[in-house]
Amino acid sequence: MSQALTAPQLDELKQRLLARRQELHAQMAQNRANLAPAENTAGSVSQDENARLANQTREVDTRLTALDADELARIDRALEAMDAGDYGLCDACGCAIPFERLKIEPMTQHCVACKSAWEHKKGIARA
Numbered sequence: 001m002s003q004a005l006t007a008p009q010l011d012e013l014k015q016r017l018l019a020r021r022q023e024l025h026a027q028m029a030q031n032r033a034n035l036a037p038a039e040n041t042a043g044s045v046s047q048d049e050n051a052r053l054a055n056q057t058r059e060v061d062t063r064l065t066a067l068d069a070d071e072l073a074r075i076d077r078a079l080e081a082m083d084a085g086d087y088g089l090c091d092a093c094g095c096a097i098p099f100e101r102l103k104i105e106p107m108t109q110h111c112v113a114c115k116s117a118w119e120h121k122k123g124i125a126r127a
């Protein structure tokens with residue numbers, strides 16, 4: 001009954017995940033670059049100032065990239081599942097998630113039915 005993904009389908013999804021991961025890495029690097037102090041070439045900044053800026057940067061960076069990091073974690077999980085051979089199976093009911101859905105959201109771990117059920121009773125994590 002469950003339609004396993006074909007090798008080409010898996011490969012396409014993997015490429016999507018890898019591309020998205022690169023994009024996120026670039027985005028996070030860009031966030032950091034934007035936050036870096038403008039003139040740090042002269043070395044005239046005191047140590048205190050350096051520490052302060054570093055703290056500030058880390059703080060803002062953390063906020064800015066929290067979502068990216070979350071998405072990255074989901075991508076990594078999906079890639080791990082691919083390696084383990086159980087990618088594309090719903091975490092809750094074990095059904096095969098349709099390729100069409102995976103194409104839109106390749107890092108999803110739930111079929112549509114389980115996801116909407118889960119959204120109703122948030123907090124009850126998957127076993």
Ligand SMILES: [Zn+2]
Nearest residue numbers: 090093111114
């Ligand atoms: Zn399900």
